[in-house]
Amino acid sequence: MTETGLQPEALPETVAPAPTARDLFAKFDPLIAERDKLMSSGVRDPFGIVMEEVRSPTTAVIRGQETILLGTYNYMGMTFDPDVIAAGKRALEQFGSGTNGSRMLNGTFRDHVDAEDALREFYGAAHAMVFSTGYQANLGVISTIAGRGEYVILDADSHASIYDGCKMGDAEIVRFRHNSVEDLDKRLGRLPKEPGKLVVLEGVYSMLGDIAPLREMVAVARKHGCMVLVDEAHSMGFFGEHGRGVYEELGLALGDDVDFVIGTFSKSVGTVGGFCISNHPKFEALRLSCRPYIFTASLPPSVVATAATSVRKLMHAHEKRARLWDNARRLHGGLKALGFRLGTDAPDSAIVAVILEDQEQAVAMWQGLLEAGLYVNVARPPATPTGTFLLRCSICAEHSAEQIDRVVAMFAAAGQQVGAIAAT
Numbered sequence: 307m308t309e310t311g312l313q314p315e316a317l318p319e320t321v322a323p324a325p326t327a328r329d330l331f332a333k334f335d336p337l338i339a340e341r342d343k344l345m346s347s348g349v350r351d352p353f354g355i356v357m358e359e360v361r362s363p364t365t366a367v368i369r370g371q372e373t374i375l376l377g378t379y380n381y382m383g384m385t386f387d388p389d390v391i392a393a394g395k396r397a398l399e400q401f402g403s404g405t406n407g408s409r410m411l412n413g414t415f416r417d418h419v420d421a422e423d424a425l426r427e428f429y430g431a432a433h434a435m436v437f438s439t440g441y442q443a444n445l446g447v448i449s450t451i452a453g454r455g456e457y458v459i460l461d462a463d464s465h466a467s468i469y470d471g472c473k474m475g476d477a478e479i480v481r482f483r484h485n486s487v488e489d490l491d492k493r494l495g496r497l498p499k500e501p502g503k504l505v506v507l508e509g510v511y512s513m514l515g516d517i518a519p520l521r522e523m524v525a526v527a528r529k530h531g532c533m534v535l536v537d538e539a540h541s542m543g544f545f546g547e548h549g550r551g552v553y554e555e556l557g558l559a560l561g562d563d564v565d566f567v568i569g570t571f572s573k574s575v576g577t578v579g580g581f582c583i584s585n586h587p588k589f590e591a592l593r594l595s596c597r598p599y600i601f602t603a604s605l606p607p608s609v610v611a612t613a614a615t616s617v618r619k620l621m622h623a624h625e626k627r628a629r630l631w632d633n634a635r636r637l638h639g640g641l642k643a644l645g646f647r648l649g650t651d652a653p654d655s656a657i658v659a660v661i662l663e664d665q666e667q668a669v670a671m672w673q674g675l676l677e678a679g680l681y682v683n684v685a686r687p688p689a690t691p692t693g694t695f696l697l698r699c700s701i702c703a704e705h706s707a708e709q710i711d712r713v714v715a716m717f718a719a720a721g722q723q724v725g726a727i728a729a730t
């Protein structure tokens with residue numbers, strides 16, 4: 307007798323082999339091969355470099371070496387602001403390290419309400435809603451606002467969070483050619499008149515650092531009866547008189563021209579979190595319907611306290627804004643003079659993207675810069691348009707002119723070494 311009580315002779319003669327699990331990771335083989343290729347070409351950290359020590363908004367220790375940071379989105383250098391740090395410490399001590407719950411349940415603390423007040427002040431807006439990240443803000447707002455039978459119309463070069471927000475919702479998705487007002491007009495003209503439509507734009511597109519022709523885009527969107535959402539992730543703090551973004555810079559108004567502004571705390575604000583602001587009278591209904599707002603824990607009070615302090619300081623950061631633009635012009639001019647092809651002709655963005663021929667050249671130059679003590683971002687498809695390989699620099703108001711000059715010299719040496727520019 308066996309343990310189960312079956313006689314051995316009662317077992318079927320052949321036992322079908324237990325099915326083995328189909329390996330769901332097989333589809334990742336090409337990615338793994340690419341990672342191995344990168345590593346064999348000398349890239350030590352294909353999953354991102356490690357910041358061993360960060361000493362200021364513009365310097366860190368990477369691979370044991372003091373390195374200039376030119377590839378973070380710390381545009382306004384708020385991460386080491388003493389008032390911001392003090393606010394975080396106060397909230398940490400007062401409320402503990404986390405909220406343990408959703409904003410809808412136990413996760414709204416006084417500092418969350420205060421961060422939303424700070425955003426309303428900053429934008430002069432009626433409503434503000436804080437999310438755990440900017441990614442979730444796009445995911446939640448786009449997927450909730452544009453529903454079944456309606457349309458969401460987006461720029462082909464939109465950020466992944468915008469694409470994912472569209473995919474998560476039930477609306478029909480229509481893409482138009484990057485920054486093309488004519489194409490937007492043409493595509494909107496083909497859609498039925500009745501259904502609700504949401505046009506989603508970005509103030510600054512983060513790969514090439516180019517600015518959207520928002521005035522013309524909004525005029526076209528309104529002509530076709532569309533609502534407009536603008537993601538100002540890469541412009542908040544330094545575009546427009548109050549630092550509200552490209553829409554403010556171009557003289558557009560919240561409400562009349564733009565219905566929703568999406569932003570993030572992870573760039574100029576210098577912490578983490580996302581938000582949406584609006585003057586729409588029914589905006590607060592999103593708190594009851596937006597899944598990425600409801601079904602996740604709220605940000606720790608220390609994080610939203612740093613955000614609120616930073617946002618209020620950014621309202622008056624006129625000197626910092628001026629320094630950031632000086633730095634942007636200095637870097638743009640320096641790299642252009644060396645003969646690099648840049649993402650935009652005009653120095654009107656805090657992102658300066660150097661366009662390279664291929665992945666090998668981009669990776670080799672990125673490595674050369676890192677070894678010389680400079681960190682920039684390397685970007686390639688699918689994050690960039692097909693066939694575009696970039697070394698992306700993002701400027702900080704706290705970079706000194708001397709640091710920018712050193713950066714230009716490092717680009718000259720590394721660019722000559724890989725043949726991206728002619729040797730002098």
Ligand SMILES: Cc1ncc(COP(=O)(O)O)c(C=O)c1O
Pocket residue numbers: 439440441442444465467508512537539540570571572578579580
């Ligand atoms: C245009 C844009 N929107 C949204 C986000 C997401 O922001 P967060 O880092 O807060 O998730 C990013 C981040 O890179 C972005 O570039």
